Every structure is written in C-alpha cells, then in structure tokens.
Amino acid sequence: MNEEHFKKIISHAKEFGFIFPSSEIYDGLSATYDYGQNGVELKKNIKNYWWQSMVQMNENIVGIDAAIFMHPKTWKASGHIDAFNDPLIDNKDSKKRYRADVLIEEHINKIENKINKEISKGKKRFGDDFNEKEFRNTNPNIKRRNEEIERIEKSMGKAFENDDLNAIYELIIELGIVCPVSGSKNWTEVRQFNLMFKTELGSVSGESSSIFLRPETAQGIFVNYLNVQKTGRKKIPFGIAQIGKAFRNEIIARQFIFRMREFEQMEMQFFIAPGTQEKWYTHWKNERIKWHKALGIPEDFLRFHDHIKLAHYADAACDIEFKFPFGFKELEGIHSRTDFDLKQHEELSKKKLRYFDPEKNESYIPYVIETSIGLDRMFLALFSHSLKDETLDDGTSRTVLSLPYSLAPNKVAVLPLVKKDGLPEKAKEIFNRLKLNFNCIYDEKDSIGKRYRRNDALGTPFCLTIDYETIEDGAVTIRERDTMTQKRIPILELNEYIDSKVNMNVLL
Ligand code: GAP
Secondary structure (H helix, E strand, C coil): CCHHHHHHHHHHHHHCCCEEECCHHHCCCCCCEEECCCHHHHHHHHHHHHHHHHHHCCCCEEECCCCCECCCHHHHHHCHHHHCEEEEEEECCCCCEEEHHHHHHHHHHHHHHHHHHHHHHHHHHHHHHCCHHHHHHHCHHHHHHHHHHHHHHHHHHHHHHCCCHHHHHHHHHHCCCCCCCCCCCCECCCEEEECCCEEEECCCCCCCEEEEECCCCHHHHHCCHHHHHHHCCCCCCEEEEEEEEEECCCCCCCCHHHCCCEEEEEEEEEEECCCCHHHHHHHHHHHHHHHHHCCCCCHHHEEEEECCCCCCCCCEEEEEEEEECCEEEEEEEEEECCCHHHHHHHHHHCCCCCEEECCCCEEECCEEEEEEEEHHHHHHHHHHHHEEEEECCCCCEEEEECCCHHHCCCCEEEEECCCCCCHHHHHHHHHHHHCCCCCEEECCCCCHHHHHHHHHHHCCCEEEEECHHHHHHCEEEEEECCCCCEEEEEHHHHHHHHHHHHCHHHCC
C-alpha cells in the first residue's frame, strides 16, 4: 500500500475543491462524500466520455434514466432480497445486535484514538519544534499500534474475501471486543444480513410497505427492456445504458471513494440472441479495455481478472482491475448474465418479456452481456494515476494533476500579468470570448508563477498570460500544462487551437 500517496490524494482532493467529506461540519458521515466545484466537473466529464462512447458511438445503444425506487418484487426477482448480505453478531447478555465488521472497526478506532493522544502529548512536550510526521515514524508506541491496525485490517479483509464468518467471529474473540451495553464477551456466531437500505413507502400508519434504495442500476434497465425495444423499434442485438446512483450498506468502507454507501454506476446491458453470448462477451471485454486505454492509462495499470467462482446467474464474468494506491482492485465488471434476470422478472411479474425475432421467426428471452463501472471508482483511478510530484530542471518542484485534457475540470486559465494598465480588462475580454466553448478560470491574484502552479495542481491544460505586448500585437502566451512549453498565439486563433486539444473527440 502506497500510504503516503493515498493520503496525498485525499488531502489534494479536499484542498483543491474536488472531494469533501459529507456533512463535514458535523464530523462527516462514514463512507459518504460530496463532490466540490472541481470534482463535479471532472465527474461530469467522465460521465460524458462514457455516455458518448456508449450511446453516441453505437447506433444500437440507447440510454434511459430509471427511478431509484422500484417495486419491491424487483429485488426478489433479482436475488438481492435473498442473497445480498453482510455479517451480523448478537450479544447474548444485552440481546443487542451489531455488525461484526463495525465492532472490529470501532476497535480499530480506539487504537487510532490512542495514537492521537500520543501525538497530542508529543505536541505539548515539543511545542513549536514538533514534527508530526517524524514523531509518527519514530515513536515505538505509535509504530506498534499502527502495525496492530494493519494486522487486524488484513485479517478482516481476508475473512470477508473468503466469506469466512467463523474467522470474523474468532477475530472478535481474539481482540477481546466487548458489547458496549453489557460489557460482556458473550457473543453468538456471525450471521449474514442484507446490504440494501430499506425505507417505508406511504405515510399512513399501517398502510406503508417496505421499499429499497436500489443497490444497482441494472434492474431499472431489465424492467424497461421491452418498453425501449418496442418504442425504439430495436432489433437484437441492442443495448440500454444508464448512469445513476446506487446504495449499499457496505461492510468495509474505509478506502475513501473506493467503497461508498452512496455511489454512482454507469451500466450497459446488451441484449443478444441465446447462443451468441461468447462472441459478445469477448466483444465487450475488448471495447471496455480500449475505452480505459484511450485515456492514456498505461498497460501495467490495468488487468483482467476472470471470475473462477461464478455467480449463480452468470456463465462468464471478469473484472477490469486498476492499480490503485492500495493495490490492484476491481474497477469495472463485465458479466455474461444469461437470461437469468429477465426470466426471473417474467416469473414474478407474470408478464411476457419475450422478444419476437423476425429473422428466426420465434420468440425468446434474450441473453444479456453487462458492463458495469463505478463512476466514483473511475474518478479515483484517474485522480490517483494523474496526481504527480515532479522535480523540474531548475531544481524546483511542482504538483501536477495530469488528467486527460478532455476530462480536466477547467480547460483554460486566463491570467493578466499584472492587475493594472488595462491588462485585466483585456483578459476579461479574452475570457468572454472563450467561455462559450470551455470552462475557464479567471485569476489575477499572486505572481504568475504561483498561478501556473495552482492550475497545474487543478489539472488545467492551458494557461494564457495577457501581457503588455498583447495590447499591441493581439497575441497571448499560451503555456501547456504537461510540457510547460510556452508560445505566442493570436487571440483570434485561441478557440480553434484549444478545441483541437481538449475536445472529447480526441478520446473517442
Ligand atoms: N450490476 C452489476 C453490479 O452492480 P458490482 O460488481 O456489484 O456489479 C459494479 O458493481 C461496479 O460498481 C463495481 O465494479 C464498482 O466499480 C462499483 N461499485 C460497487 N460497489 C461500490 C461501492 N460500494 N462504492 C463505489 N463503487 C462501487
């Protein structure tokens, strides 16, 4: 785990307005995050890249936007009510029920609190000379406690990965975790509980019924597949794409936006004739890896991981894994889902969900290939890969967020050299010429060097400097983020030049 880099990602995301902890003034809400002024733009650009490559570039794929709330039978049909679970444990003395993972996480928090106390003591002792980083690295108590946290996290992660409920129980016993109410260690075994968030529909007491926040967007596509096929006069093979929120009451939610309780998915279901699934599965594996590589992500940061243990509905499945700072982890899933979902919906809804194939002159339930990527995970993948500290030729250093130009939150920063002599007015004029086509930043505060650095850290591809010559020759200095090269360019050519570098077409 590259812990330093991961910490830097989190602090950079906050400092530069990409991601804030949710409801931070109340000390945040675990595994929930808000996207700030720059995060929302980057997220929107990732969505556009995905949407355009799916819907715009494929004449047989269309999009929908289904509701988050769905009829509860949807989740019975999909298997989520019966098999989408997390581990629970009861204390026999207090009769209180806990999430086994939360008990372990709270135990870890206690160790972290001890570390924080040690640091407060250090601060008091050393006053202004206190160096927290050095103290963390050298204090034996802190080192021992950090090792203990790492060991517990590893054991817990392994137990969950192997679905080993007994190992989780044993970890709770080994750590001597007590019930916060009874204070006893008298625990039951660990059992599973459902990951879906449940709420009530209807306000009159006695008339309400339980509904769920959707744990995946896919089911909104399945239940609408015939609506889209008929109204869109679609012939198999065809696809339906959707981007939207999904909710899961996750077990281990300690890796920033990698695993959240509220997140966004970009999913596409491709409806095909039975028997053609192998061909289309391979097709979508190739298409999806190409999509990632077009972003400039190097080969050794991406890999396929084939599922050996297949879910009950799949006849083939793999993940595209990305090398996050904490190792290779799932970024996207590609699943050959057979006709499982549609068959289930047909059975529970008692509605025919068959497609009449005019070429074969027969009706059948289509098979489905699914591509499913987490938008927030894609954000983290891009952000972690792009954030770099560079040492420059003159010995100075800079932090640069080298996002693909088409995805950068802002494309241009317009910077008057000084705040006087008509330069701000000229800069505003240029800003107004460009703002119709690009997200622009206007910045006149601090030295030009500091403004370049700020925009490097934001990932802005181009900085334009408006100087005294601009008034005379109608040209500006354009500086490119990655090469830091500068050249003069006439104002009249700016729109076309910048567009040729930042347009989404460059990726598509
Ligand atoms: N419809 C299939 C499906 O939902 P999944 O593997 O459970 O499959 C698909 O989820 C993708 O959604 C994952 O590859 C991941 O990128 C993202 N994802 C899943 N759970 C997430 C979470 N708790 N936080 C952020 N992203 C998540």
